[in-house]
Amino acid sequence: MKKGRFVFAAASFLIALNAAFAAAxxxxxxxxxLLQILLGIVATVAIMTKGIKYRIKSFFQRIFNK
Incomplete structure (x- = not known):
């Protein structure tokens, strides 16, 4: 299995080196x-942070309120 990964990685690397010039x-x-993507990422991180903060807060409240 490791040999297969190495062959895949080596082939991918060689193909990437052979890529033609791309004018963007x-x-x-x-x-x-790009702005919409950035705002989506910021909103996702904010909601995840709020959820994690709530879980940590409720965990400690359950421990110390007993």
């Missing part, structure tokens, strides 16, 4: 797309 073009909609 950023149109005006690309900026708004």
């Amino acid at each position: 073009y950023l149109d005006p909609n690309s900026g708004s797309l």
Whole structure:
């Protein structure tokens, strides 16, 4: 199994080295797309942090209220 992973990694590396030049073009909609992605990530992290904070708080309340 490890040999298969090595062969896959080596083949992927060689294919990546052989990639042709790619000219990138950023149109005006690309900026708004990146902004939406960033805002989505920030909102997700904020909600996850709030949920984790609530679980930790309720855990300690259960321990110390007994």
